Amino acid sequence: MKPTRRSFLRGAAAASVGAAAGGAARASSDPAFAEIQPWMQELGDPVDAAPYGMPSEFEAHVQRKTVYWLTADPISSINFTPLHELDGIITPNGLCFERHHSGAAHVDPALHRLMINGLVDRELVFTMEDLMRFPRENHVYFLECAANSGMEWRGSQLNGCQFTHGMIHNVMYTGIPLRLLLAEAGIQTAGKWLLAEGADAAGMTRSIPMEKALDDCLVAFKMNGEALRVEQGYPLRLVVPGWEGNMWVKWLRRLEVGDEPWHHREETSKYTDLLADGKARRFTWEMDAKSVITNPSPQAPLTHGAGPTVLSGLAWSGRGTIPRVDVTLDGGKNWHQARMSGPSLSKSMHRFYFEFDWNGQPLLLQSRAHDSTGYVQPTKNALRELRGTNSIYHNNGIQTWHVKKTGEAENVEVS
Amino acid sequence: MKPTRRSFLRGAAAASVGAAAGGAARASSDPAFAEIQPWMQELGDPVDAAPYGMPSEFEAHVQRKTVYWLTADPISSINFTPLHELDGIITPNGLCFERHHSGAAHVDPALHRLMINGLVDRELVFTMEDLMRFPRENHVYFLECAANSGMEWRGSQLNGCQFTHGMIHNVMYTGIPLRLLLAEAGIQTAGKWLLAEGADAAGMTRSIPMEKALDDCLVAFKMNGEALRVEQGYPLRLVVPGWEGNMWVKWLRRLEVGDEPWHHREETSKYTDLLADGKARRFTWEMDAKSVITNPSPQAPLTHGAGPTVLSGLAWSGRGTIPRVDVTLDGGKNWHQARMSGPSLSKSMHRFYFEFDWNGQPLLLQSRAHDSTGYVQPTKNALRELRGTNSIYHNNGIQTWHVKKTGEAENVEVS
Structure with missing residues (x-):
């Protein structure tokens, strides 16, 4: 099935060029090629046209899109990544899917704080500047919502990979290993769980087992090189590699160490999997292949x-x-x-x-x-x-x- | 010199928290932390607020910047990447440095063509759709202008790494190995050089030795997952890994195979290195560490x-x-x-x-x-x-x- 050079010539290239021997003739008769296009006759944009650049006007159709019937309100909904328009593995920040429970919060980094409390030797409160003094790491990770493809359980519903699989993005995160911040506070022996809390109006919270917290979690402040986007938790989010997206708490304001999980809304009535026999799977954190x-x-x-x-x-x-x-x-x-x-x-x-x-x-x-x-x-x-x-x-x-x-x-x- | 946990406690964290024993007290007395900020009391943005997202309003200072005295006109100048504001290794597309010789051309992809001519068995003209039928690869490469740090030869001049070192960016490119397109045309035995030509008003051209063309060059159409930006050659640019930036011809419209270099402007009067004895180094393509x-x-x-x-x-x-x-x-x-x-x-x-x-x-x-x-x-x-x-x-x-x-x-x- 692998195409050979010959098969390309007969197929793709020949389609535009005609018979090989007539290639040059065809080239000069291609109206688009023969014409001196306006962009070859006029000067283009100066370099100061866009201090922060945007895509070409010919790419205006490449957009995140929502599905309005999915939730009661676009404040607590999803904007899907247009996977069918992308290539490679990096998702550009402007097209990363978003999902909020009370809308995307605009947090002032000068007023933002991160607290560590609970079963710790020292309760701590960090400013953003404090955090910039800790060692950082860089990793490319995917973030997938647990509900990605969720509409397909009972049959094919949505016509496009943007909607069936677009609750995912993949960026390079820069952040502080969570274990360094927890070590700073000093975890007490009974501290086996961590509650991560967001500074949005939902006060989004999830329980995370300490083993994962000490393994590869990051407190991240950059994505693809620049500051987190507002809709991704600016100025601070938790990164929980390989685990379901809603644990990656955005606008991260508090980490509480406890001896058991908190059984909050997003790990009981939501983000659990109701089986046929009426029982529910809980704490199904890891995203399968x-x-x-x-x-x-x-x-x-x-x-x-x-x-x-x-x-x-x-x-x-x-x-x-x-x-x-x-x-x-x-x-x-x-x-x-x-x-x-x-x-x-x-x-x-x-x-x-x-x-x-x-x-x-x-x-x-x-x-x-x-x-x-x-x-x-x-x-x-x-x-x-x-x-x-x-x-x-x-x-x-x-x-x-x-x-x-x-x-x-x-x-x-x-x- | 490596900081220990203890040194962090004395330094960064202690700065905001005070004595370890008084951490909790300090936490509740931090006005920014104690206050319920407005973003915790009000709903945030709905998910359809931005089909293509932009950075937070608190990051508005993170910009590409030009230096007006460098060139006669911003049409043929440089916009520098703000390296001091970035982390990790990916440069976000909106902040990638740009350098043009006649401004950034707005090319309509439906009218764009790529021609291969010269010492080939078959002259070919490709539409963008034709090119999408060839195998692709994905690589993260830096693109550095040969003139990066060029103002520093005679002493320190520019105060900031954005200006001394910001003629560089690093993104994931998606493109077709150039050797596949050249094989399609069939390179004749005498074909030892390649001329790459852009569709901008400058008609930017550079000579590239065939050995490099057949090695790792790409004809790229995506950067960091999405279409190339206008200022980076939308819809098509040459990627010449590790070699000086102006060889990475933007708005790529023609590849001519020849038996010797063309000695055009950008490889004679420019992009050559005048030595103390009056001789000039030429074809200094490779970017040193x-x-x-x-x-x-x-x-x-x-x-x-x-x-x-x-x-x-x-x-x-x-x-x-x-x-x-x-x-x-x-x-x-x-x-x-x-x-x-x-x-x-x-x-x-x-x-x-x-x-x-x-x-x-x-x-x-x-x-x-x-x-x-x-x-x-x-x-x-x-x-x-x-x-x-x-x-x-x-x-x-x-x-x-x-x-x-x-x-x-x-x-x-x-x-």
Whole structure:
């Protein structure tokens, strides 16, 4: 299936150039190429046009989008990352999905404080300037909402990977290892849990086991090099690598050390998984390995007809790296190993590609991630057998796109 | 010099909390912490507030800036990256330095074409859609202007790392290996050089040896996940990893294969290095290993007084990775190995830190990069001995910041 140079010539390139021998002639007869475009005749923007730059006017359609029926109010809703418009593994800050419980708080960093209290030797309150005196680390991590793909438990609903899988982003965080701040306060022997509290109007709180807090959590203040965005918790957020997004408390103002979890709203009535027998899974923090084909997909159909085609997608695991992704063009009859491209970093998104010659016939596209622990992404039906269809959270089942002869794609399931 | 937990307690944390035993009391008496801030009492922004997000209003000072006396007109000038405001290794797209020769061209991707002509078997013209059918790769690379630090050849001039070292950025590029496109056209035996031409009004051109073109060059269309920015060559730019920035032709419209270099303006009268004896170095493409301390620095003074202090900086090499950076606090009398943090990627920026207890006395800060070939960053004087002081380009000498008792810093040289 790998395209050869010859197949490209017959396919992609030939489509615009015509027969090889006539290439030059075709070049001069291409109206767009032959014409001296206005941008070659006029001076462009001066360098002081934009102290902080924005995307091209031709990219105005590349936007985060919400789904209004999901929640009662856009104050407590989700803006989805347009995964089908992106490539590589870094999510630009302006397009990172957002989810708030009382809207995005505009916090003044000069007035912001972080307190550590509870079962500690010394209760502490840090200003932002205090925190800048602690050692920092840099890591690329994905942040995925536990509810990502949650609308798909009972069947295919949303037509586009932005909406089925776009509650995720992947950026480089700069932050202070949480264990350094906790060591400063001195954790008492009975201190086995940590409550993280946000400074938004929701007073968002989650209980985190001390083992995780002392492992790889960060108190972060930068993303992709610059200050956190307002909607990502400016000026301070918790980073809980590989674990569900709502534990990554934004506008972080307080860390309380305790001897047991707090059983607050977001770990009892929400962010728990109701099973078929009426019992609920709790503290399902870790995000299982998952993947999705971003192109082609319902929002990014094939428009070039048969011939050389690039299939692209993303894979990630809360437990480590993604050494391998398989893809199928026929709903699982035949699987092919995808090509991974870009740095392979633990608890980060990974980019995969599969190049093939499309025969112009319908396709049933799926991807299946393998993580570094040996775990393999399950089918949606395998998940339903285990967990029923009452869940909202932790749906990491294999996604299927049906590509029609026209190149259009839709969200379907194969049994 | 490494801070211990105890030293932090005495220094940073104690500064805000007071004596350890009185921490809780101090916490409740901190007016900013005790007060219920407005953002805890009111709902924040809804999720549809910004389809493409921007930084917090409290970060409005974080800007690219130009230096108006550098060139005759801001149409053909530089906007410098605010390195002192950033952390980690990714430069956010909105803050990437820009340099144009006739302004930033606004190119319509639907009308843009890439031609390959000259000593090829088949002249080819690609639309953007054609290019999307070729295999892609993802790499984090730095792009540094050859003139970065060029104002420092004759002595310290500009007060801030944004201006002395800010003609650089570091992003993840997504692009097509150039060798795949050249193979499609078929390079004739005599084809040893490549001319890359831009679609801006300057018709920017550079000659590139075929060996580099076939090695690691990319024809890129994304940076940090999203489409290239206008000022970075939207919709298409050449990526020439590790080589000087002006070879990374923006708004890329044509690649001509030839048997010798073209000796155009930007490789004869410009981007050559005039030596003391009147001869000029030419084709000095590769960027030598270099580093700079970004914090503290003239635009980012120490404001917290003596005690625990984080020194931070960036290092890079056009030849590979940076396994080691040394820093000195006393102008080179004593050197200490810095701590590297974040992924170590070839031809990418690397972040380093050095944590120390500042005694409140003046400092002479320097950093010295070692690259994976064993090359060590030279002093400015060592460079001047080799190349005189007529050069503009390729100044990778060691930078010195003088930090005063007040914490203010200035650009100086030590002999």
